[in-house]
Amino acid sequence: MSSTAQAARMSAPPGPRPFLPLAVFLAMRRDPLSYMEQMHRQYGDLVSYFPPGRQVFMLFHPDMTQDMLVTRARNHHQGRVMQRSRSVLGNGLLTSEESFHLRQRRLIQPAFHRQRVFGYGRAMLDYTERHQQRWKHGEVLDIHQEMMRLTLRIVGKTLFDTDVEGDSQAIGRALNTFMHLFKFAVLPLSEYMEKLPIPPVLRMKKARAIMDRVIYGFIEERRRSGQDRGDLLSMLLAAEDTDAGSASTRMDNDQVRDECVTLILAGHETTANALTWTLYLLAQHPEISQRLKGELDNVLGDRPPEPEDYPNLKYAEMVFSEAMRLYPPAWGIARTVVEPYEAFGVHFPKNAIVLTSQWITHRDPRWHPDPLRFDPQRWMPEARASRPKFSYFPFGAGARQCIGESFAWIEGVLLLATIARKWKFSVVPETRVELLPLITLRPKFGMKLRIQRH
Numbered sequence: 001m002s003s004t005a006q007a008a009r010m011s012a013p014p015g016p017r018p019f020l021p022l023a024v025f026l027a028m029r030r031d032p033l034s035y036m037e038q039m040h041r042q043y044g045d046l047v048s049y050f051p052p053g054r055q056v057f058m059l060f061h062p063d064m065t066q067d068m069l070v071t072r073a074r075n076h077h078q079g080r081v082m083q084r085s086r087s088v089l090g091n092g093l094l095t096s097e098e099s100f101h102l103r104q105r106r107l108i109q110p111a112f113h114r115q116r117v118f119g120y121g122r123a124m125l126d127y128t129e130r131h132q133q134r135w136k137h138g139e140v141l142d143i144h145q146e147m148m149r150l151t152l153r154i155v156g157k158t159l160f161d162t163d164v165e166g167d168s169q170a171i172g173r174a175l176n177t178f179m180h181l182f183k184f185a186v187l188p189l190s191e192y193m194e195k196l197p198i199p200p201v202l203r204m205k206k207a208r209a210i211m212d213r214v215i216y217g218f219i220e221e222r223r224r225s226g227q228d229r230g231d232l233l234s235m236l237l238a239a240e241d242t243d244a245g246s247a248s249t250r251m252d253n254d255q256v257r258d259e260c261v262t263l264i265l266a267g268h269e270t271t272a273n274a275l276t277w278t279l280y281l282l283a284q285h286p287e288i289s290q291r292l293k294g295e296l297d298n299v300l301g302d303r304p305p306e307p308e309d310y311p312n313l314k315y316a317e318m319v320f321s322e323a324m325r326l327y328p329p330a331w332g333i334a335r336t337v338v339e340p341y342e343a344f345g346v347h348f349p350k351n352a353i354v355l356t357s358q359w360i361t362h363r364d365p366r367w368h369p370d371p372l373r374f375d376p377q378r379w380m381p382e383a384r385a386s387r388p389k390f391s392y393f394p395f396g397a398g399a400r401q402c403i404g405e406s407f408a409w410i411e412g413v414l415l416l417a418t419i420a421r422k423w424k425f426s427v428v429p430e431t432r433v434e435l436l437p438l439i440t441l442r443p444k445f446g447m448k449l450r451i452q453r454h
């Protein structure tokens with residue numbers, strides 16, 4: 001070990017120092033949620049360790065999360081997983097950096113203004129109504145699969161004005177492959193392995209080819225028709241960077257492809273997981289499910305929800321918020337230090353990884369007493385105001401805060417209302433629940449629940 005590395009170890013915050021540095025890397029890779037919990041319990045809010053090649057800092061206090069994501073956003077680039085995802089996502093919003101990222105965000109933002117997202121509400125509701133027409137009283141469904149298909153179709157319709165039903169299986173399978181290759185992407189040297197014709201690389205290439213065929217198809221069809229359909233795709237194709245002021249700042253097909261793949265992936269998997277965990281929690285808490293039904297009956301009578309009902313569905317929003325506290329679809333956020341800095345009495349050197357975790361903070365009893373209890377009352381305005389802002393950050397914060405946050409709230413609440421108005425859920429012997437923390441927090445064996453009409 002070099003003398004600088006040794007000095008870094010000695011002055012670093014506490015953390016595991018196993019004889020073989022690879023041991024911490026493997027422990028984190030095997031079961032990141034339990035490993036972070038153990039680190040937090042054992043060492044406190046600021047933990048450091050040294051897997052091969054670099055230093056990692058875990059930041060578990062809301063003030064530290066704020067510092068990392070907001071105050072020092074400029075000192076960081078994306079973490080290793082996101083950087084490695086470039087082979088799939090290209091240079092879209094999730095993976096691009098600095099001025100290019102800012103420019104793309106500015107161009108894409110108008111598609112996500114709240115008013116515009118309300119306009120997507122109609123499609124969200126129509127698709128959900130149609131989707132659940134296939135459901136039968138008393139059957140056991142894999143709710144995770146149902147939610148994935150539904151949210152994928154909603155993203156396809158709202159952002160690309162296309163019904164992806166025909167392509168949804170192919171897209172779904174390709175996205176699934178990406179997600180499962182996440183563990184490969186974080187391996188040391190994976191950037192070199194990616195050049196070899198080994199099975200995970202071949203699977204990744206095949207998945208990418210399938211996605212590309214579908215997305216380039218959308219783009220070419222739209223360029224040919226020249227039609228402005230008022231959706232995200234038309235906006236991306238028309239967008240020009242007025243600051244730079246030259247025609248060359250239009251996005252080419254490859255850039256539009258990268259943004260589209262990013263939005264499809266980021267825009268359906270997360271919401272599908274959030275809804276799946278919400279319905280699972282409701283299945284376990286009939287009294288909360290009943291109270292939600294009470295609100296829906298009050299607000300809606302016997303008609304289906306309309307987008308305009310959203311602001312009145314307060315309890316539905318509290319239920320959705322609480323489900324994302326217990327099962328945050330994004331369970332951690334990582335960054336790489338590009339500009340070294342001092343904070344909290346610690347030196348954060350260049351190339352170190354900093355990590356904050358919704359999983360840990362959302363379940364920390366200092367901010368959320370009796371943290372494992374599913375209790376939507378925590379989201380009453382007074383209770384909410386009494387907690388530190390960064391004790392809950394399902395959508396991240398700062399320059400990279402989720403661009404689809406309003407979309408997700410409106411979609412989550414409207415879908416929940418449409419579904420919970422008609423159906424109640426219960427766990428059955430086949431319900432086997434285990435967490436699968438890939439890039440998002442998935443249920444490992446899907447989510448088998450019995451559905452019954454109210």
Ligand code: HEM
Pocket residue numbers: 093094095105155262263266267268270271274328329330333334393394395396397399400401402403404405407408
């Ligand atoms: C419950 C649903 C969702 C959750 C929990 C969620 C969570 C997040 C989080 C935590 C980030 C920040 C990642 C980071 O800091 O590195 C993020 C970024 C992002 N999200 Fe979401 N998201 C959701 C829904 C959506 C939807 C519906 C869309 C689009 C339709 C979307 C598009 C994006 C994009 C493009 C980014 C990258 C933003 C950037 O780096 O500038 N998300 N999301």
